[in-house]
Amino acid sequence: MDTRQLTYFLGVVTHGGFGRAASQLHVSQPALSQAVAALERDLGVPLFHRVPSGARLTDAGAALVPMARQVLRDLAVARTATRSVGIDHTGRIDLALMPSQSVEPFTRLTRHLSRRYPEITINALATFGRDDSVALVLSGACELGLVGALARPYPPTIVRHTLGQQEMVLIAPADSELPADHPIGPGDLDGQRLVVSPPGSVMRQMADQLTYESTMTIAIEVEHRSAILPLVLDGVGIAVLSSAWADLARRAGAKVCSLQEPMRLQVDLIHRRTRLTPAAQALLDLALSLDWPADISDFDDPHP
Numbered sequence: 001m002d003t004r005q006l007t008y009f010l011g012v013v014t015h016g017g018f019g020r021a022a023s024q025l026h027v028s029q030p031a032l033s034q035a036v037a038a039l040e041r042d043l044g045v046p047l048f049h050r051v052p053s054g055a056r057l058t059d060a061g062a063a064l065v066p067m068a069r070q071v072l073r074d075l076a077v078a079r080t081a082t083r084s085v086g087i088d089h090t091g092r093i094d095l096a097l098m099p100s101q102s103v104e105p106f107t108r109l110t111r112h113l114s115r116r117y118p119e120i121t122i123n124a125l126a127t128f129g130r131d132d133s134v135a136l137v138l139s140g141a142c143e144l145g146l147v148g149a150l151a152r153p154y155p156p157t158i159v160r161h162t163l164g165q166q167e168m169v170l171i172a173p174a175d176s177e178l179p180a181d182h183p184i185g186p187g188d189l190d191g192q193r194l195v196v197s198p199p200g201s202v203m204r205q206m207a208d209q210l211t212y213e214s215t216m217t218i219a220i221e222v223e224h225r226s227a228i229l230p231l232v233l234d235g236v237g238i239a240v241l242s243s244a245w246a247d248l249a250r251r252a253g254a255k256v257c258s259l260q261e262p263m264r265l266q267v268d269l270i271h272r273r274t275r276l277t278p279a280a281q282a283l284l285d286l287a288l289s290l291d292w293p294a295d296i297s298d299f300d301d302p303h304p
Contacts, residue, residue: 003075005039006068008032009047013065017054069140076277090119091279096133096145097124099225100203100242101267104297105163105287106146112290113283120279129200134158137270143280148242148265150202160268163287164296167264168206170257171229171249172238183260186213193219193237195228206263207240229254243297267296 011021011032018036022029040047047061057065076091097106102124113120125142127133130149136142138157154160172178178188189210196207196218210216219237222228228239233254241249242265246256269287276284 001039001042003072005035005042006071008035009039009061009064010068010072012036012048012055013057013061020054066138066140070272070274073140073143073277074275089117089278089282091121091277093120093122093144093277093279093283094142095122095124095283096127096136096142096147098127098129098133098146098148100166100244100265101146101148102126103242103248104166104244105267105292108290109146109283109287112286116286117279117282120282122283134270137272140272143271143276144283145268145270147268147270148202148244150263151266154270157273158270159273160270161284161288163267163269163290164292165264165294166242166244166267166297167262167295168203168240168259169243169246169262170238170259171232171241171245172255172257173232173235174253174255176238176255178238178255178257180255180257183258185260186210189214189216189238192216195219195231195237195239196221197225197228198223202263202265203240203242206259209263210240210259243295246297 008021008025008027011025012018015021015024018033019029022032025032036047043060043064045060046058047064048055049058106124110122113122125136127136127145130147133142133145133147134154137145138155148166170178170184178184178192192214194207194211194216197204198221199208207218211218220231222231228241229245229249229252231237232239232249233252240259249256269284271280271284
């Protein structure tokens with residue numbers, strides 16, 4: 001077994017077939033196929049079902065994926081560690097990133113990281129729920145995950161570092177008559193129209209709860225979270241969002257109202273129980289060194 005075989009194996013996994021993998025890896029298909037076949041002989045098990053539409057992982061192949069990724073990541077750690085002796089941190093961080101946390105705390109984290117370690121780059125993969133983020137981290141596709149969700153246990157192979165909380169707030173157009181001087185209850189929301197995300201998110205759970213307790217109705221359901229604030233600003237309706245969006249919403253001209261009984265997200269940085277690359281460890285250490293407030297979105301940065 002060698003790193004070339006593992007690289008080709010993961011290429012087939014990523015691109016869904018031998019031909020597509022060979023094209024992306026700039027190697028001939030026979031050479032790639034022979035390398036994967038040699039890996040299968042070495043392990044004594046088939047790793048793929050060869051089918052007309054491409055290649056499907058066998059159970060043994062699926063078990064190898066996270067370990068192969070970890071082997072290649074460990075090799076990258078060794079290379080980076082030896083090359084970076086006496087110089088600044090370098091490297092790339094593969095990060096699973098949820099929509100609201102991509103606004104905050106990701107923005108402040110990356111600003112601090114880029115100033116302290118300008119040679120480190122981040123490859124942020126979009127996820128739309130905690131389970132998606134955990135799956136990317138467990139598979140080895142991402143080394144870290146930045147997650148915001150209702151607090152509950154993680155799988156035993158996941159290590160979490162809680163940075164703080166974010167609460168649900170109500171975002172409304174600037175000319176809305178909703179009160180901004182006290183927390184809003186369901187009775188204040190009768191007759192309002194809501195812009196919501198699809199079922200499954202915490203913000204949708206909060207919106208559904210408020211709708212159940214008032215005469216609010218749903219104006220539009222939109223999967224892209226980035227579309228919600230523009231729709232509110234244009235008067236289509238109001239929206240329940242994480243407080244991660246609050247500062248951006250105010251600067252864009254929206255009204256931000258607090259809720260009487262808001263749901264709260266627990267914001268965590270997660271990774272597998274394994275050694276991190278120097279770049280990922282640098283980001284983790286930085287995140288844990290910052291003095292986060294009770295609501296992580298209210299971070300008062302002395303060096304904005």
